[in-house]
Amino acid sequence: MVMGDIETFPVDGRRARGERTRLRVIEALLDLVDEGTVRPTAQEVATRAGVALRTVYHHFEDVEALRRLALDLQMRRHAEILKPIDTRRALTERIETVAGQCRRLFEVLTPIRRATMFDEQSSPEMAEGIAFCTRTRRDHVVATFSPELGGRDADSRVLMDAIDLVTSWPMWEYLRAALGRSPASATRVMIASLEALLSPAAQSPATSGPGRAATKRRRGGAE
16 A cells, blocks of 8 residues: 555656646647737747747647647636526527627637637647537527527528527627727627517518518519
8 A cells, every 4th residue: 555655646746747737838828829929839838838848749749739729728618608598588688698698708719719710621620629619609599599499490590590600709700800890899799680680570470571572582483
């Protein structure tokens, strides 16, 4: 037992130190991208973390793997932002709550998400990490508006995809980066879009009629 204890403590201690070093390196990358260095080099990360360059490559295969783990860490750290919303609450309240949640999540994820944009096409692992973020947010939004989405017919799927789009990070990034909108302004755009899609008036036969009529005309009067 004594021999076992003597042998076990150093191993556990080294493992704990290794995990702390890994986390320090990931945190260094996150700090750099938060400050605006979108694609920091391994040397820049090592310098910020206060470790040797070889230490970075000891713990991570390459900088791409480091970015992937940083994205995963940020998403898991902040996933609690997407707290379940009672579907019995008024639609306007759910819309405002979802928009507020997306704003908080996207603002914290945007720096590392921008850093991973060029990795998605070349790395299946990164693509899966981004897909995980997308599924987490989409599932939350769909659950929140399940009363309005109804069944699983074609119209419901179109509506589901539409609300997925207007609550997505690419739309948020377009508003924030391409159009230069503030977080508050981008949130208002998301709320207005969700209200237009989900309000009872938008889903009533009277207001959906013109679109359906146009479809019937294109099909020669038949649906």
